[in-house]
Amino acid sequence: MKLILLGAPGAGKGTQAEILSNLLSIPTISTGNILRAAMKNGTPVGLQAKAYVESGRLVPDDVIIGIVQERLSEPDCAGGYILDGVPRTIPQAEAMEKLGIDVDTALSIEVEDEVIVKRMSGRRTCKNCSATFHVVNNPPKKEGRCDRCGGELSIRKDDAPETVRARLETYHRETEPLMAFYEARGKLVKVNNRPTIEETTAAIRAALHI
Ligand code: AMP
Secondary structure (H helix, E strand, O other): OEEEEEOOOOOOHHHHHHHHHHHHOOOEEEHHHHHHHHHHOOOHHHHHHHHHHHHOOOOOHHHHHHHHHHHHOOHHHOOOEEEEOOOOOHHHHHHHHHOOOOOOEEEEEEOOHHHHHHHHOOEEEEOOOOOEEEOOOEOOOOOOEOOOOOOEEEOOHHHOHHHHHHHHHHHHHHHOHHHHHHHHOOOEEEEEOOOOHHHHHHHHHHHHOO
8 A cells, every 4th residue: 555645734644644554564654754853863954954844834845855765765665655744745746756656545634724723732742753642632641751652742843823824825835736636646535534533544444445
């Protein structure tokens, strides 16, 4: 299964990607997580990306394509993968096609903007392993600590409401056109956001027949 997850920031792509990844035993490639790790480690890619990520703008396509190409060449991707947050623009999707990066399905998780802005204020992210939680919808067992690795949970800088609005604008302008791109290739599957994580997972599984 080679899957792309589409949807606005905060639509639940990361959460669902982790669930599907366990279910299908295939890795998730999240360009956002890779960029945040690079920024934390002060690598050249991280230094290049920092200003874009922190202001809610998109990192240049060539940087992203380099990251994806490198990650997908690792052996664990041979049996399939879930792409979370990439492609984010038509040029990225075209570049991936040219490189022969295959996709079976582009799954779009549909959520209204107002729901997203509210939801993002409660999101908490592990500083160590990038797992995400939500103070109401998906609280960690121990407040402020990651269930998975015990790392410290923090609020992502780009989850501040002004930055979320900027990210949503970027999403509508740059990323939404990808729906038509994958629809034209017969690969688009849409699922509406449900009130709980479990119900959304069930809707996705039904839509993908898994
Ligand atoms: P995410 O964790 O997917 O919400 O990504 C966080 C931020 O990383 C985005 O707001 C962008 O600045 C950057 N980013 C992640 N993936 C991409 C991508 N495919 N293209 C451009 N920028 C990206």
